[in-house]
Amino acid sequence: MSCGLWKETVAVAEDYIHLCCSSPHPAPPPPSEPAAAMRRLAQDLETQHQARFHSLAQTFLKHSGMDLCSRLRKVMDEMAGDGHFNWGRVVSLFTFAGVLARQLQEQKGKNPGQEPGKQQELQQEPVSYRALAETIADYLERHKKDWLQENNGWDGFCNYARNAREVSQDSSMKTALVAVAGVGIAGLTFLLVR
16 A cells, blocks of 8 residues: 555544544544545444444453454454455444444543443553554555555545445445445454354
C-alpha cells in the first residue's frame, strides 16, 4: 500500500472511531469523501445489527485482556481469511472498531466501585482512536494491499458507497449489500464464540 493510501486508511478509520465515541453534539464534518461514505455505511450497518455488534464487542473485550490491537489483528485475519474480501467486509471491520471504541470509552467512564479491576486495567493501558485506526491500516497494508490497489483504493470505496446509495431504494439490492457485510459479522461471531 502506498504511503498515501495508508495515511488515508488511518484518516478514515480514525474519523469513524472518533465519530462513534463523540457525544451527541453535532460531529465535525468528515475530512474526506471516503470518510463521509464510511460514516454513512458503517452507521447503517450498525443500526441494522446493533445488538449483534454490541454483543460481539463485549465478548471481544472480555477475552482480549490488555492487548486489544493484537486481538483485533486476529479478528481481521479471520474476517479476511477465506479469500472473499470485499468492501462490505471493510465496512464491517470499521463498524466493529467503532463499537469497540465506544464500549471502551463507556468502560472508562464507569464508576470505579463497580468493576475495580477493569477500571484499573483501562487506566493503566488506554487504547487510543489512533492506535485502533493504525492497527486497521497496518493490517490492510500487510495483507490486503494488492486487493485495495486492484479495487482503486478509497476511490473504489467511494464508488461502492455511491452504488449502495443508488440501490438503497431497492430493498432487495440493499439486502444483498448488507448480506455481503454480514459475512464479516458472521466471521466475527465465529471467531469470538469459539
